[in-house]
Amino acid sequence: MTEHYDVIVKKRQVQADNVVVLEFESANALKLPKIEAGAHIDVHLPNGLVRQYSLCQNPKQEGIFRLGILKDPESRGGSICAFDELQEGTQLKVSAPRNLFALDEAEHTVLIGGGIGITPLISMAYALYEEGKSFELHYCGSSIERAAFVEELQQGSLAAYTKFYFKQSGDDHRESLSAHFKQLNHTSHVYTCGPNGFMDWVIDLAKQNQFDDSHIHKEYFQVETDATGDAFEVYAQRSDKIIMVSAEETLIDALAREGIKIEKSCEQGVCGTCLCDVLEGEPDHRDVYLTDEEKAENDQILVCCSRSKSARLVLDI
Template identity: 50%
Template sequence: MSSEQNDMVIEAVVTAREDQAAGIAVFELARADGGPLPPFEAGAHIDVHVADGLVRQYSLCNPPGEAERYRIGVLDDPNSRGGSRAIHRDFAAGTAVRISAPRNHFPLHMEAGTSVLVGGGIGVTPMLAMAYALRAAGKPFELHYCSRSRDRAGFLDELAAAFPEQLRLHFDDEDAAQRFDPKACLGAQPAGAHVYVCGPSGFMDWVIAEAKAAGYDSGRIHYEYFNAQVDTHGDAFEVVAARSGVTLQVGPDQTIIDALTKAGIRVKKSCEQGVCGTCICDVLEGTPDHKDKFLSEEEREDNDQIVVCCSRSKTPRLVLDI
């Protein structure tokens, strides 16, 4: 997708809202002018402009190829920083909303012999689109949906109807035998299988660690964080904004993006948790102290990019191409 498409803002409208499980609402969005929406592939998300200055990312969970609607599932998270709570409170059928064109940092690798889709809680949403895409392509897959309980799990009727052979349900409050065991699940897959995981950060860290322990290389482990607790504190350091010709200090309790903003340098931002990649800058000199959940291990090792909403510097001076 071109950068122009990435910057696109679409005037949309909520065409339907369905409150499903406890705290989960599903919204359908369409263009306000009735035209077709930009195409998307499985794993894509959109930015939703919840309010002025409040933008959040939500995975698309309808079958790829549908041009008349986008569908998102939103958890009314008690630890919300404002986004999900405002959507649950304010969005209803007929609500006007501004959204972005789809972005995809979590693509499906259709060449895999087998795909294992693991969704924890509301993290099942991108797995829905992936399952639809894999089914349409005739590719083998398993879909594991993990939740605290059935009454907190959305999409159950849809999943059972669409993927009766591939669906595996795992609930924390039911018999231990049906709880998700990533070691057993991933260890039983054929050679070359790929695993995809989305959900709460701790859940994802657990599944990713088990996949690595089972011998999956990084090219076969795919994930996308939407929330993360990140420690942005550290020693002070100097940042040079090369293109802007500005040198500034980043304090121990300050983020790079905050220091840049106060110096009058505008950087696009969204999640402010190091998960969406909106604020990435190229590094020209110095070594980043990566604290994000967006860059891959290989990208971190290159040390030529930094997520400035949360990461810091290991060197006293960091030169950015901004």
């Protein structure tokens, strides 16, 4: 089980009308752990939902967790609750930081964020700056009025490393970055976060310029996942239960129906919370958490969205 902390909202600031910047501190004597650049935490919201948000502080800042959360009109209930209900003084639970988007050692690092996807890249930029590493930060958005952290990035220690592209100001990030990538050394590492279409474009651009896959890093906020398919049987070995998963039922719901509760969070195959070991059978991987190499090994499955290609799966649960 993931370690959890009781925290209190120490500071709250609304930026760009629809982004709330929250700073948490411990609500008791248990000190919050140090963070790594690129890490996120699970936030247990007042409405019962659990959502992952990237930490966007300088990793040197200890004893706090800082988040930037966009009030998304397409929200499934998480961001709206965070924006509306997390006020200064609110107490809640969060997980220990987990890092699925860690920095690799590189001669030069290129950070490219779209909209609220800038958040994990801010912590990376601070870490690289503190370590005296070579890097650049690119912030793409619709307008400066709808962008958070602009003043911090324009006036703080990261100003000399940051370039902004705002459509409303006539900036064309596609044209500028396409030209810029032609000048980059292929030993550089590229990190991108933002809307899925934006990230796909950055990844394609890097590949077109002969960047190796191992030098291209991405983090999804959310994905559209179809968890339906053919019915199949699951044998939960440790629980000694045989469970039928119907065509319209998710694997995690079928397990819960038979009393096998698996910890979950995003329910979209993004965060890895519901990862289980596969002992027999061939999973039908629907997630974006596992790498292609990990999926090919067929020894793990994210039960929130994935299914089975074989008629039977044996899981170590």
